[in-house]
Amino acid sequence: MRSVCCSAPQLAGLTPYDPKYLPAEAVLSANENPHDVEQEVRHEIMREVKRVALNRYPDPLANDLRDMIAEANGLDRDQVLVGNGGDELLFNMALAWGGPGRTFLNLPPTFSVYEANARLTNTTVANVPRRADFSIDEEAVLARVAEGGIDYLVVTSPNNPTGELAGETFVCRLLDATDALVMVDEAYFEFSRQTMRPYLGQHKNLVILRTFSKAFSLAGVRMGYLLGDAEVIREFVKVRQPYSVDAVSQAIARVVYANRAKFEPGIRAIIEERARVVDGLKRIPGVKPYPSDANYVLFRLENAGIIWEMLYGRGVLVRDFSRAPGLEDCLRVSIGSREENDAFLRALRDAVMGKCDLEVPSA
Ligand SMILES: *Cc1c(COP(=O)(O)O)cnc(C)c1O
Secondary structure, eight states: OOOGGGOOGGGTTOOOOOOOOOOOSEEOSSOOOSSOOOHHHHHHHHHHHHTSOTTSOOOTTOHHHHHHHHHHTTOOGGGEEEESHHHHHHHHHHHHHOSTTOEEEEOSSSOHHHHHHHHHTTOEEEEOOOOTTSOOOHHHHHHHHHHOOOOEEEEESSOTTTOOOOOHHHHHHHHHHOOSEEEEEOTTHHHHOOOSGGGTTTOTTEEEEEESSSTTSOTTTOOEEEEEOHHHHHHHHHHSOTTOSOHHHHHHHHHHHHTGGGGHHHHHHHHHHHHHHHHHHHTSTTOEEOOOSSSEEEEEOTTHHHHHHHHHHTTEEOEEOTTSTTOTTEEEEEOOOHHHHHHHHHHHHHHHHTGGGGGSOOO
């Protein structure tokens, strides 16, 4: 079928990304940090932003920020690249490694942006689905890359929305087994404390994605970065929009990165709350939470779509995956403040216990 207005044919089956934001008292749907940047750091941000020359183009590659990230990771500037959110870097990967006649290996269920970018760039998508418990089917992935023809893949660790880490041994075997570019998406690395960074020196085909959106409370600013081999980074630089990361965002990110130790107590609190939320979920009959190393928990229950509505009616917004392939009857809750988590658990318990009411047809 021809698409409207004669836009490119690969757009025909695509639906625009929809984060499904709705106003709510407890917004626990987008894995954001429940705490905004603290006042002291905000003041420093204001001072830095005041000094930005707004009439001048920004440094295209944000070299000051790049140097800070490189130094913290024991790397050189040319092994780091920043982007307008991690999302831009994911799109750039599809531009640089995908395209007609090329193949992306996807491990669903996972972050839907990868597949959307592949389709947008006319890249073939090969799937190796996860097992029933959402762990990666490691032997099947290794067998598929051994067949050849894969140009790039993403291993999300921890995986979004399911929460579990990828095995370090598996990722190393994968890196040895293929010349394809292997991105390890570590968007939630600050909550899992696990990283493949020590392996960068040994594997040219490894690239790591990180973001300021989750642990560093900057989802509103749009800042992500890559760590990788200088030659790989060079290919990413070729396809990127020169000024995608604006001067104000660069200034804000520099201050936040320099103050990143101040985010540690908040990260620790989220990790502690995560255990409490999982425990609370386990105590509700018929609710099965999956283990998580990130700042969210996926859980399965009957009538998930209806329960989602009941939670929303109580002012609690979670993410509904109940109609997503492989995630039937699943909802994902982001870890919020202690009060928000309590409100969520209370509302869910009431919704599950009062389930019989739903049988009564509404007028
Ligand atoms: C949030 C997220 C990102 C990046 O998000 P940005 O806000 O664009 O930096 C990347 N990958 C996964 C799996 C995520 O959940």
